[in-house]
Amino acid sequence: MRFNKINNRVVLYKERLNMKQLNNISTPKGRKVFSRRILFFSFFILAVIALALGLWLKRIVDQEIKQDNIEKEITTEKEKGGVRNLHKKYKDMIGWLEIKGTGFSYPVMQTGIKGHHEGDWQYYLHRDVHGDYSFYGTPFLDVRCKTDSDNLIIYGHNINGRRYFGYLQNFREETFFKEHPVFSFTPVEGKKQDYHIVSVLETDKYADYYSFTDYGNEKDYYGMVEKILSHSKFQSEAAKKMKREMDESSAEAFFRKYKFVTLSTCRTMDGRDKRLMVIGCRKR
Numbered sequence: 338m339r340f341n342k343i344n345n346r347v348v349l350y351k352e353r354l355n356m357k358q359l360n361n362i363s364t365p366k367g368r369k370v371f372s373r374r375i376l377f378f379s380f381f382i383l384a385v386i387a388l389a390l391g392l393w394l395k396r397i398v399d400q401e402i403k404q405d406n407i408e409k410e411i412t413t414e415k416e417k418g419g420v421r422n423l424h425k426k427y428k429d430m431i432g433w434l435e436i437k438g439t440g441f442s443y444p445v446m447q448t449g450i451k452g453h454h455e456g457d458w459q460y461y462l463h464r465d466v467h468g469d470y471s472f473y474g475t476p477f478l479d480v481r482c483k484t485d486s487d488n489l490i491i492y493g494h495n496i497n498g499r500r501y502f503g504y505l506q507n508f509r510e511e512t513f514f515k516e517h518p519v520f521s522f523t524p525v526e527g528k529k530q531d532y533h534i535v536s537v538l539e540t541d542k543y544a545d546y547y548s549f550t551d552y553g554n555e556k557d558y559y560g561m562v563e564k565i566l567s568h569s570k571f572q573s574e575a576a577k578k579m580k581r582e583m584d585e586s587s588a589e590a591f592f593r594k595y596k597f598v599t600l601s602t603c604r605t606m607d608g609r610d611k612r613l614m615v616i617g618c619r620k621r
Contacts, residue, residue, distance in 0.1 A: 404473050407465050424525040427466050429453050431478055436520040441504045445491055449480035473501055481550045484524045488549045488597040495603040502602035508537045508615050514571050520617055522598050532598050532617025533575035536565045541610045559588035565616055596621050
């Protein structure tokens, strides 16, 4: 009984307190105090948001400065000692990729194989050449590929400002496509190789183009090359020449006559399922 009396008094006190607060708000003085509290709370929330935004922007700027320094460092090392010497320092590096007449020039890594972060073929998706976290990542070769495969599939991020593989978005414009018909790939154990662009494809990550690494029979190889050429946004001179050659020869005669390199990135900044592929080829 005594507990119930105490509890009732507490409830009654709370009700009176709430009524008092409501009465205070209904007066000019109360409304003024209440408005000040709301204003203070709003400023506090805005300050927290501004601080969080500032820290986020600082992280982006710091990351960009770090990435710029890494690019300068590794490019200087390449110019001094060549791609082969770079491989001695960066064990996961398998080659160097460039688009002629542009600033597009990056190392290409490969992991997921024995002795190279086995089981994690996307190791460089968010890492720089040193293995540290990087929003930009580093271009990397599909784990199914070897440097002598029929088609080397190289992945990279679609970075805002058209950096890294974001630069490939330029190939969606026909003028740029025609002005930059060639890119090069230099394997660590070989010489620089030029690849003439034969296709620019807008597709999705489930497309069967991603199954094209090595084909063991003439029919599959011929069929995939034909599909790559026919579905391209634009037709290059190299593509037209290859198409004529295919029309004039059999699947057996055409089999593995060309080697391909496919550059793949997200088609949109949100990175969902849409993909952009720029495909180049050279005669073996």
